[in-house]
Amino acid sequence: MSVPILEVRDLVKRYAAITAVNGLSFRVPPGMCFGLLGPNGAGKTTTMEIMEGILAPSSGTVSYRGEPLGERFREEAGILFQATALQHFLTVRQSLALFRGLYTRGRDIDELLHLCSLEALAERDNRKLSGGQRQRLLLAIALVNDPAVLFLDEPTTGLDPQARRNFWELVGAVKEQGKTIILTTHYMDEAEILCDEIAIVDHGRIVAEGEPRRLLREHFAAVLLELPRAAFPPAARTLPLQFLETQERVEITTDDLDATLRTLIGAGVPLASLRMRPPNLEDLFLELTGHELRA
């Protein structure tokens, strides 16, 4: 691994009786999009906020380019929080100008407006933007200092599918510029599209870390079969199969498709609504955390 732009070592954050982050360690090389995935309350946002330098850890360290977080980091980091309020009565352009004024170097505001498709909205009051437009403005604000590392904390939560895809395209364009991106998300498709590496966090610990494809190869030898839960009779639960039940469906993991199908037919399981697909990150997430994904 090349010299990391960010390195997290033995990070712990405790709140009274709760340990939100419990000994997290990972390294992020420059130019990578690194995803922190996990169910609600797993410690993703706490980890992000410690990495962003706005929350002090109980113990452990975060270093940027080999040094503790300091003035240089603040100048070179761009941040998009889960929920960010802006100063009232400012237009999109004025909001950008405000944040541009806080950094010693940065990008031209017109260039940012163009990059984030905000030219037509430049003179609009920032309170009168749609959800997608607002996220684009917040991304533009996060890019205002031409950051070397960009933190995106659940950036597309609450956006409609079209706005999400539009946002992914923007993040993709930023990634092509060689920026390092740290992303937390609930959306596995988002992580699959954007992330080069992921760390799955649960109960404040990393339960898996690596390239998404490699993790899938390691955890899933073969294919996934999906059946509606109603089509999976109680008697079938005793079959010698590796399966996971969710509220709507039963997912069977197998590396011997023929044998599994024979077992199911033999048990009288109706296969009319059987679906077969390769495993994805969501399957990995459920496999590792046992949690339903909650937006």
Add this chain to the structure above:
Amino acid sequence: MIRRLCAVWHARNLEFLRDRGSLLFTLVLPLSIIIGIGIIFGGPPRPLFTVGVLGGPAALAHNRFAHTRYVRFLPISSRQAGLREVRHDHIALLLAPGPPLHFWVNTRSPKGYIVEKLLRAADRSAVRLPVSGRQIRYIDWLFPGILAMNMMFSCLFGVGYVVLRYRQSGFLKRLHATPLTAFEFLSAQVLSRLGIILLITTVLYTVVGAMIHFHDAGNLALLLLIAALGALAMIALGLTVAARLASEELVNGLLNLLTWPMVMLSGAWFSLAGAPRWLRWIADALPLTQLLHAARAVMLYGAGLGAIAPNLIYLAVVTLVFLGIGAASFKWRI
């Protein structure tokens, strides 16, 4: 409908009762005001009129007027000081014990008119002397107080609430993620509010001053300096209150707890001459009192920098102390 109403009513009550700070201040604030007013205005029946006596009330002991009930006789050290109190209408008359007894009265004052009648009934030989110099109307005396109070409310609530709103909305948290320091943020708030309040006060001073035909006896540049230092002290106080808190009701309670004593004790509405010494000490510690002393000295009597320097130094110290506390205790997030 009733069920929905009850659900919202119940939730709001829980919210209010569980916000302990707000609950405390909802009780503490009115209680403090009532106790404060009780201390200031309570006790046995109070004199209705105040009369100043050169040389002290003992020098008047043989005059029948000295035994008039509900008139308080205050010792006055010098004629100049006494005449100023008469012009201000802080005392109804100034007496120079005779014989014959001489007195000065503000001919525009209703209290002066009544007390002169009482004096003449008790002592027909009393000699009336004119109050020399410009007579100061009550509105002249009140004008600096109104301007100063407007500054106080604008600075305390304007700054305190804005910082609170920024913190509640998460805007401060976002700023915290930039190279901006707490000192820079607070300084920007101070300078912004200072500029706004000086502009507003200048407009009010010009417009209202013209409307009431106010004659300013002092130097306008000096007045601007007083206004700037007074505003800075109030802004610093507002920032200190809002430095850490996240509850709107608690901040509101605290700001009211600060503003009420200043409204009552600073001398904006009425003079505290004759109030207990301990109360005047408390009043003198309030920034609004210092601001008003300086403003009135310049606006009404044309005082120079030397005369008001102690007030200005006090305001500067208050500003530095509260800005220091505010910056040290500042919290970016809830």
